[in-house]
Amino acid sequence: MNRIVVIGAGQAGASLVAKLRVLGFGGQITLIGEEPAPPYQRPPLSKAYLLGDMTQERLFLRPESFYAEHQIDLQLGAPVEHIDRGEQTLRVGGKVLAYDALAFTTGAIPRHLPATIGGALSGVHVVRTLSDVDAMAPNFTAGRRVVIVGGGYIGLEAAAVAAKLGLHVTVLEMAPRILQRVAAPETSAAIHALHEGHGVRILVSTGLDRIEGETHVTGLRLDDGTLLDADFVIAGIGVTPATALAERAGLMVENGIKVDAQGRTSDAHIWAAGDCAAFPYRGTSMRLESVQNAIDQAELVAENMLGAGKDYDPVPWFWSDQYDMKLQIAGLNTGYDRVVVRQTDARSHWYFAGEKFLAVDALGDARAFMVGKRLLEMGRSPDAQALADPQTDLKSLLRA
Template sequence: MTHIVVIGAGQAGSSLVAKLRKDGFDGDITLIGAEPVVPYQRPPLSKAYLLGDMALERLFLRPESFYDDQKVTLKLGQPVTAIDRHGKTVHLGNEVIPYDLLVLTTGSDPRRLPASIGGDLDGVFVVRTLADVDAMAPMVGEGKRALIVGGGYIGLEAAAVATKLGVQVTLVEMADRILQRVAAPETSDFFRDLHTGHGVKILEGVGLEKLTGENGKVTGAVLADGTTLEVDFVVVGVGIAPSTQLAEMAGVILDNGIKTDAFGRTSDENIWAAGDCASFPYKGGRIRLESVPNAIDQAECVAGNLMGADVEYVPQPWFWSDQYDVKLQIAGLNTGYDRIITRKGDGNSVSFWYFKGDQLLAVDAMNDARNYMIGKRLIDAGKSPSPDVIADPATDMKALLKA
């Protein structure tokens, strides 16, 4: 009987084992997770969960009973120490688990500040795991002072929640503007205005020189321009990196993550990968997507291929972010854009449409679910209305789907 072992009990791992059983796989399944809790949602951790609006049990992707019912062996709180590709075994300390097929859904790890600039002080947090947020929660309260390092979506979401809880927030971004790596200046401007309107102090084009502390706990920060700040805690949101250490130690080929073919198979025919950790072919190049939708879709595609479906994974990228009363929804990938078209909606709703020449690449929609859905359907269908048509306030957007 075939034994499939899955390393990484996050969104991708949970989705993969559920899909295997749904599609009739009747072999043995083992799901291994380094954290001591059943697979859970990460996006609400730093939002609804930290705010106290979501109980722990509601974070769980599936109740623990699901895995028992589906005859999935869970090994939680047990980090894998090694993969023996030649012996086809996984090592958890002294325990050795044989596999026929192995799937790596190891996700990603937050980038941390080096200890040389105070990154190891107490009160310096990243936002990735349940344990991270549980450790930070007691610090987040009325009148506290926080420094957020990094003006990407992770940093901005942390700033929004901390501000809601009465924290005085200063956010520093080394680049010229927040969201510079991922969004157009128009989107940066929207979110800068949103945050400053809620009292967040945003410093752009300023790096962090070092954190300072007393008795091992962070108490301040020195910025690259000489500015000094007094702080009670620090949240580091400077990006994530694919978790590839196990694959690398096992000799699996890497390329901005664990390199897979279009079906999800790695350089070892018995090892597959999906989710944040996996890079795959896309439009003549290679990409890696860090999102919940990709983790689910790619994992389910790999599950099918483990059972012989032989289907290439074709992503339909979309993302979201919640900040204050604004829901940002993103469809497509904006890489290579050379023109932005703005469509104003009612109230504070607006959408920014990314074009490369006359090709529609992506849409950022703020509190504009209707135009987001239209943009997503156009992009998924490979349709590109004229930029001038998008720019015309009189355009019936829904009619573009029929063109």
Template sequence: MSDIVVIGAGQAGAALVAKLRALGHSGSLTLIGAEQSPPYQRPPLSKAYLLGEMEETRLWLRNPAFYAEAGIDLRLGQPVTAIDRTARTVTVDGQTVHYDQLALTTGSVPRRLPDAAGGALAGVHVVRTLADVDAMRKEFAAGRRLVVIGGGYVGLEAAAVAAKLGLQVTVVEMAPRILQRVAAPETSDWVRALHTAHGVRIIEGMALDRLVGEGRVQAARLADGTELPTDFVIAGVGILPATALAEAAGLALDNGIAVDAQGRTSDPAIWAAGDCTSFPWQGGRLRLESVQNAIDQAELVAANMLGAGQDYRPMPWFWSDQYDMKLQIAGLNLGYDRVVTRGPEGGAVSFWYFRGDALLAVDAMNDPRAYMVGKRLIEAGHSPAPAQVSDLSVPLKALL
């Protein structure tokens, strides 16, 4: 029997320890988290939880009693301060905990606006943890003014919540268009029109100069000198892999904690999974920020810690809820050279990404059938003819 310690009590950490027990690991198992709450799902934070439609207990991935019943030592509110790879111990709450195998599921941390740009002013928020959202919920009162810095999915989801609650919302995106890093212009256009229809002002191709205020933010000054008066600000400018602990321990990093195809780090006794890792993919390295990747990679690492010897083959999918639109994404659009549109039909439309004749990904807006068909095609490695995709007289099932 071996002692296994998992650092990071988020989606990946919770999935990893549960899978270890399900696969028969009978040794000691410790899950350590820096937050006070038991492992919880993060996607609803910027949607249902922020809207007040979901209680904290509904965010929990499992009832806290599960961990005790499974013989998992769950330590919350206790950040790990050091890893001693020679002694095979971690330091937490002034004590050392021994491991035979260690897994890092430390997730990611939000990028913050620099202090020099006003990032330290009161009323400037990020969206990552329960504590982050609890701190900003009181700001969401009808008639107040919100500036969102960053037109990615998290920023746009928060903007949608604010608009639904009657706030005056402006989104400022430095890139030429919202969602530029993750989506085609067609998806950006659809989402922009949706927000505009709900009264959100979107400013693209404009950098933030700095936030202005005495102690508390009062305005956002843009690069062209325009000042946007505001009552509070949400910075949705991306996330970074949480690698500080791994770096201090001397583990190899490469856009995250570098792992091999099986999830092993540069130390054979240490594994990693989830947002914090980059893994081999198509001759390079890939880091995925998604619930699906956190669960699938963590469960594979659990199996490999017990000797399965399996390589990770990601089957990515993502989603975003904004107003009454559910955007579902299958696959990865990296390297696409063509986008084929199916629809709109009713309130549904989908955008299909191709590289040559190969289908890479699908963005489906309020179109679960297109999402499911696209997902099945991508996972099977099959590509429909682009002309058939765009032809609404061809049933989606026929594409299979």
């Protein structure tokens, strides 16, 4: 194998090509990205970068010179137009590239508010790319009014930044509580209280009827007829995997590009990793949207491209910065039937299905996160009563 092409120059794509060189692959590597910027970190976009605490250059995962120094052909601002699986070629920028192995690391795309309710008006933003954040950044000045549609992590991180900068912030959530899809009521309530303590107004069980304005947003009409004045709007209503190119190429797609445990798609010469990939996980199909998954899965795919034959079996973990509090999550809480609350000088919520430990939400509690993650890696379930006792040394649970 002499020619590897990677489509998608985000965290997963950058990790994959770098790993190939670390493993000693000496053939041609091409990394193709639609955006004009070299691979960069996305999590700080809605936090440090939006606050002005991080420059654009500091977002870059590696200096742009890294790619040339490692003989990686980095093609930016270059959407792939067509893939011919039979010929093992693709067309980009009017040129045809041949590949021996191809990888999709195309990530995900944000859901937009429908144009039929005003989602196409000027002043309605999403948070995903550098250009998205650059477009909304001038609005973040004290005294302006922002309405954030969606009470998920991205919307809440943007709300925290806006509140810090002195804006009037309202969060709209259709569900009865924020974070309902991903967190227990205990975590939702703690994050809700944190935001309200910083002056954010959160409206739950609240639907949006339409966005008002002729060319630029002026307000939002709720489903009960209430009008909220707004200078701009942020839609934080989730993402969908970027699979359009894979679908056109005839690959199997099911809530992501379907891959086997080693990251191979329905075409033996094509692989996928990161937010766009749906992989088998403990009897189901899983797609994880996290930095760590993007790195770990991409690096494993790099190994498997070179013949390692390793299966991917992660212990998922995530984080979200909310003001000065870091929420760290280890594991997946799917199927939990009870939550054990541990309150010391910090707080953590431990998810169980029966006696089986599934996941932990650590709210400003790095030790709880690290112990919970290690317990999951060990396949061990701690005693719930000991967990709830603030006198219990968490590290002792690793020795139990």
